[in-house]
Amino acid sequence: MTQKQKNIRLLATWIVLLVVTVSIYLLDSSQDRLTVSRDLFAMNDPSGINKVVLSSPKERNVLVFGGNQWQLNGRYTADPQRVTVLFAILKQNKVRRMVARNKEDEIDSLMQAAGVNVKFLQGENVLKQFDVVSSKDGSLTYFSQGKERYVVEIPGYRVNLGGIFSLDQNGWRNPLVFDVSWSNLQEVKVIYPQEEQNSFDIVYDNHYYAIQQLSRTDSVKLTDFLDDVSLLLVEDYLRSEELEGNVSGLPLATLLVNTLGDITHSVEFLRGGTNDDKIIGRIDSLDYALFDYESVRKLLRPKRYFMPEE
Secondary structure (H helix, E strand, C coil): CCHHHHHHHHHHHHHHHHHHHHHHHHHHHHHHCCCCCCCCCCCCCCCCCCEEEEECCCCEEEEEECCCCEEECCCEEECHHHHHHHHHHHHHCEEEEECCHHHHHHHHHHHHHHCEEEEEEECCEEEEEEEEEECCCCCCEEEEECCEEEEEEECCECCCCHHHHCCCHHHHECCECCCCCCCCEEEEEEECCCCHHHCEEEEEECCEEEECCCCCCCHHHHHHHHHHHHCCECCEEECHHHCCCCCCCCCCEEEEEEECCCEEEEEEECCCCCCCCEEEEEECCCEEEEEEHHHHHCCCCCHHHHCCCC
């Protein structure tokens, strides 16, 4: 066989392979061809929504707008930042493609095990409803209505959209401990049960704040301290089974905050926790939470810290 004949045979073989490859690609891609609007799950104007219901195999969470803030399950204030993220996803999500047929059984199993049914309502009128689940590695998010499954994204962002929908009740709670401002703060007490000489009371009187136990107070340090109180955040709310170590006995310190209307909230900082940079607290004698130690350290000041330098 001449070299020319060999080249012709190689060329013919290459053409056959190319035709087969293209045919397989077209056949496979036809299964994923998008036949619905990319905005199938999106709402351009969600301003009328005042209720969101998220139901999973594990729990059901209900967010209701109460006029000026979102409430969670009729008991807690919802995290405003996470609610904002939820509505941003609702507005901006786009369908990328249908789920490939060879992946349908896998996604169906995921939906049954961990999927979240989401309803956006105005009153009791459902404006948008779909099911959501993330892939096992979190790289893809699947939305569905009925039996059709779609890969959904926010163009330009590589994020796990399903994560926000699968938050548990503690994940939806507002991490801000105290709803206080300079206009409603009346009194702050820091109590050290085992070192009472370090305890102190901050009271509002004659248009300024002062520490009752001191004749003079460093106003800069006191102002920074009150700012830190108003910005105290929970890192994570804890379920009883998540408590680490022994959290019984006297707390390291108790922080009491009193606002207008004689409303008092408290945080007891406990000895529990195994990480040096974390500390467990009990809010209003009911809920346990994990705090960043550096944030707490700013609040656990002894009385003498606020004395002005001579």
